[in-house]
Amino acid sequence: NAGVMQNPRHLVRRRGQEARLRCSPMKGHSHVYWYRQLPEEGLKFMVYLQKENIIDESGMPKERFSAEFPKEGPSILRIQQVVRGDSAAYFCASSPSGQGSTEAFFGQGTRLTVV
């Protein structure tokens, strides 16, 4: 049973370009979460999705950021017109459905560098 798969592991973008980060949850998991981690800091919640639905996007910046989790395929975190401040590690986590589950499984992350 493969874990949470994120790709690419490293992504370099020039200012103004678009970044697309992909996350395939663990088999059988229907809940996906995206977090951002700046150097020497903890992870900050961005968005929570279920298949085809955004449940909680309270941590997403109002502009340039979007996320989706289509019926088929991985979850995508899209950052348009990237700026240097977007440079960070972006982690995806997944968990099975149901309440009271705290053991979310994290991927290895995508490290975005904006130059």
Next chain:
Amino acid sequence: GESVGLHLPTLSVQEGDNSIINCAYSNSASDYFIWYKQESGKGPQFIIDIRSNMDKRQGQRVTVLLNKTVKHLSLQIAATQPGDSAVYFCAESNSGGYQKVTFGIGTKLQVIP
């Protein structure tokens, strides 16, 4: 606002000794408190959690203690090993049907061989 934070940014421990990592939280409404381990270049790894109606929970070589009176959480690692070297995050969550986790800053544990 509500937050989860740590007392010590770095902790150095001799191999074989016990480690204690402390955490203060402010959101008394949280249902769960969780410890994660993050090794360099990797994602956080779940270690152990504790519900808010408990004060102690043990796992393999780890014990989590929760003191709701002073809003304090600790992680105890017995017989610390070099492989325990990592950054440890305490976090809190509500069991409202999904896991939106609020992380603290982290404590770096360095195990001295």
